[in-house]
Amino acid sequence: MQIGYVRISKTDGSQNLDLQKDALIQAGISPKNIYEDLASGKKDDRSGLASCLKALREDDILVVWKLDRLGRDLKHLVNTVQNLAKNNIGFKVLTGQGANIDTTTANGRLIFGIFAALAEFEAELIRERTMAGLAAARARGRNGGRKFALTKSQIRLAQATMSARDTKVSELCREIGITRSTLYRYICPEGKIRPHGQKMLNS
Numbered sequence: 001m002q003i004g005y006v007r008i009s010k011t012d013g014s015q016n017l018d019l020q021k022d023a024l025i026q027a028g029i030s031p032k033n034i035y036e037d038l039a040s041g042k043k044d045d046r047s048g049l050a051s052c053l054k055a056l057r058e059d060d061i062l063v064v065w066k067l068d069r070l071g072r073d074l075k076h077l078v079n080t081v082q083n084l085a086k087n088n089i090g091f092k093v094l095t096g097q098g099a100n101i102d103t104t105t106a107n108g109r110l111i112f113g114i115f116a117a118l119a120e121f122e123a124e125l126i127r128e129r130t131m132a133g134l135a136a137a138r139a140r141g142r143n144g145g146r147k148f149a150l151t152k153s154q155i156r157l158a159q160a161t162m163s164a165r166d167t168k169v170s171e172l173c174r175e176i177g178i179t180r181s182t183l184y185r186y187i188c189p190e191g192k193i194r195p196h197g198q199k200m201l202n203s
Helices: 020-024 047-055 074-086 106-139 153-165 169-176 180-186 195-202
Strands: 001-006 032-037 061-064 090-093
Touching: 001 020, 001 047, 020 032, 032 047, 074 090, 074 106, 090 180, 153 169, 153 180, 153 195, 180 195
Parallel strands: 001 032, 001 061, 061 090
Antiparallel strands: none
8 A cells, every 4th residue: 555745845835735645646645545744854743754654564655745755864764764664665756856766666776775875975974074073173182072061069959959859850950950851861860860970070
């Protein structure tokens, strides 16, 4: 069975889904099997895509109008399609730059293999540039890495406060000026210091 996915894109001015839906229906996909999102492709919480991927079964084919409707970026796109392939689910693009991609055919798999190679090449270039930048910074006496969001005194304060059973985490975070996820990066819910917090205390 073919299942379609459509998404609005601000980049090409397509503020409604009619063109994409018409193309998918013309390709033989039932309207009830078309999932949609009105959010940006860079957002993680695309409920339509999540429902679409959940609905796919072995030997189904996921069909999109254009390649950029599916992926936030090249790496996300490749990972998504590779996960489909592991479950024997095909992927097909109707038009645009990815129109030759149809992983149910040998030629389509070859084309997508090139995309996968490009994604790996892109990731390697980013890694090399990052390492080169860190090396250059170290040569100038600067060390790279994540900056600490809490001071040593704030960590000790958070540790003591979190140890008390009646502590409201939301109030503590508001007082210190951090998010809950940042707090838990340093301190466990029961008040124990995590490795990231200990690293700060030892610095």
